[in-house]
Amino acid sequence: MSITISQPDFWELFSETEEIQNQCADKFETICPYPQALGQGNLRYIHLREGLELTIADYQLHDDLILKSPERQHSLEFTFYLSGGHKNQSSSALAGQYAICGSGVAPKESYEWLASQRTLAINLHIEPEFFCSCLDLHTEQRTVQLTHLLGTPEQKFYVRSGNTTSVMTMALQQILQCPYQGVTKRIYLESKALELMALLISEELALGQSQKDVCHLKPDDIERIHCAKDILLENINNPPSLIELARMVGLNDCTFKRGFRQVFGTTAFGYLHDHRLEKAGQLLAAGEMSIKEVARVVGFTDRSYFAAAFRKQYGVNPSLYLRSHQKQMRNSA
Template sequence: MTITITQQAFWDLFTEVAETEKKCGGHNPILDECWNIFDTIYHFPKELGQGFCGEIELRDDLYLEISEYQLYDDLILKLPERQHPLEYSFYLAGYHQDKHFSAGNGQNRLWGSGLAPTDKFKSFKSEKIIELNVHMEPELFQLFIGKEKKQLPEELTHLVRQPHQEYYSRSGTTTPAMQVVLQQILNCPYQGIMKRMYLESKVLELMVLLIEEDVAARQGKNDMFALKHDDVERIHYAKEILLRNLDNPPSLIELARQVGLNDCTLKRGFRLVFGTTVFGYLHHHRLEQARKLLATGETSISQAARSVGFTSRSYFATAFRKKFGINPKEFLIANSRSYIELNELIG
């Protein structure tokens, strides 16, 4: 069954979470960790599914939202013709589709400002949906060009169009550099004014990475190495093999053999599809898994390192600090303290 609803009717169904409910926790994995960064948290409409959406205004004309929810049925939002700000979304779980693109875990989309045409946006009930979204008004974006300049550089003019001009949009694959910034946002270590400064710097950093990629693509600097559809499927299969064997991955040549590609095609194709090398992708996910293990408070640093394939604790500590900005011991202590404080609040 598919539910169809207008965008305005959908928004009207959201209700704000009470302060007492926020303090109890236990909602869901993402917002449990980062609910305190938001100005407001909303219940996802109970008529359509279950979950939450958090929102914070970082400054005038700059908003960050994080949503986590699961639908009871497939959902189609009917979008009217409307004025649109600059916007980008990162899809951390779930699957979406409109007239022009489909996106799931590990993908993103960038929109410029201008006129958004009528559209239908479909989300699917098959799994939990997690999305990070940032809105920026074009006037704020234009402030970055400096007072002495009156116009945006030519390579950026497509991102700020006139109200009567249809907006620009582009989808892409989330790179490891972007994934690092996403995790830093979800694990914001600050409160008060420093929280807002930190989060603003991170959402701008994400925009820089997206625009850098967009400009390179429009200027034809992307790798023009051609991949067949079958090659892309084999490369995704190679990724699955890596993720199943973080502690003891196959060599590049063995991985290529297992998926039926030569090692040159696998290397070049993997970078084209995922924006990083095979080793870079493996390294990123090893550290992500280790972070999740340490966050439970039930695993020692040595155990976490060994379980994802790091034989040297010192190398693991260096890599962890470089990626997350904190060493494993400090991370473990901070999570233990948060767990104690949460129990005291509940108790």
């Protein structure tokens, strides 16, 4: 027998356990009982620092569980299964394996967990800003092999699973058997979380290197890629897909994707995303349109996504940006 539940209903069951959550002696850790309707066990949430959280899941389901998740925004997550595991349409990760999920849009899909095995998993939740600060990815010399982990708010997220190495397993066991308390515990767990992050980054870089295939562009290819860029900017609020764009300029998918990154230093839709925000800033500064109208004109269908992306680009909310420019225009009138 299996239970099917939507993600909102799933987390609603967790919210009902708030009254019996256990705030540990260490204020940075909270233990949340697993909902009794679904199984027995708990989740330990450990806040290590801004942008980095550690979760230890240890529970046994009563029945197989199918979780239906809507399309949603996703931060970076690295999950290691010591026992149990999950599977869905795009990937799976079982005992002795890990799953890497990049930031961006997670598609609508169903996840399945089996009741036959106790689930013991360690999850690292990493905000893109923290990830960038660790690797200095904001610089011009950023590591191109890792940019696929940092999708824009409109890009589908990257996901991959792999086998947990012996070195990773040792770090995982050290997390579970942490001998410290208080601030020492927090520092120790943070060091182990960063160690796991480093190990996965090392594997990701090695994987990227093995797949590396330098794209040698002909002058005609470069001209076609510039033409594709112009098509994107002419269709800012309804762009063609990558496949359609490649065909429109007469390139195969592989040459187009690699060539666009080589010419412009980012993906086609990364370039479009940046241009949309630049155009949005110009329109808001002009003061002739509302925030909702600007978001629609530049191609953001979800206003909350637009606000988050705008804030990341300009450092302020669209509303504050608009008001400040309106004030400047009144003062200059």
